[in-house]
Amino acid sequence: MGKFIFHSDAREDIQLLRFDHSVEMLQLGQLFRQLEADPAKFEKIWEDGYGEFRNAQDRFNVLKWRKAQAKGQGLWRLKDLDLERNEKLFRVFYCMHDGNPEQAHVLAVIFKKLNDNTEFDYDDLTSPAAVRMLRAYDGVRGSAR
Numbered sequence: 001m002g003k004f005i006f007h008s009d010a011r012e013d014i015q016l017l018r019f020d021h022s023v024e025m026l027q028l029g030q031l032f033r034q035l036e037a038d039p040a041k042f043e044k045i046w047e048d049g050y051g052e053f054r055n056a057q058d059r060f061n062v063l064k065w066r067k068a069q070a071k072g073q074g075l076w077r078l079k080d081l082d083l084e085r086n087e088k089l090f091r092v093f094y095c096m097h098d099g100n101p102e103q104a105h106v107l108a109v110i111f112k113k114l115n116d117n118t119e120f121d122y123d124d125l126t127s128p129a130a131v132r133m134l135r136a137y138d139g140v141r142g143s144a145r
Helices: 008-020 022-037 039-046 066-070 081-085 128-144
Strands: 003-006 060-064 075-080 089-097 100-112
Touching (some): 003 008, 003 022, 008 022, 008 100, 008 128, 022 075, 022 081, 039 060, 039 100, 081 089, 089 128, 100 128
Parallel strands (some): 003 100
Antiparallel strands (some): 075 089, 089 100
């Protein structure tokens, strides 16, 4: 079975987001537990492009973080499509640890305002959020060596 391992930065993100988005954080927690309980679904978190917004049966969407991956950093992005359909835009960033597809290290949980990239822009690897995630990624990768 798969397992999500939460970096301290991601745990802090969730704690802070609970103040204004407690229901959404509970829903995201349920998604994590469902994925961990279903090996076939957990496996999908490594499938680039999995999950369609228009398909009501799809519960989540996965993409490689292309800008980071182009620099050799194996970072992925997951979003809960039920939240997304209600214009609640949360992004979960994670990576594989030590080549083990049964462990996903969650590095950050980011809230994005609709049509607003000021908090986080996928193309800006120098933004405070991106720098924090890349530092956490380097820490996880360093522990794999």
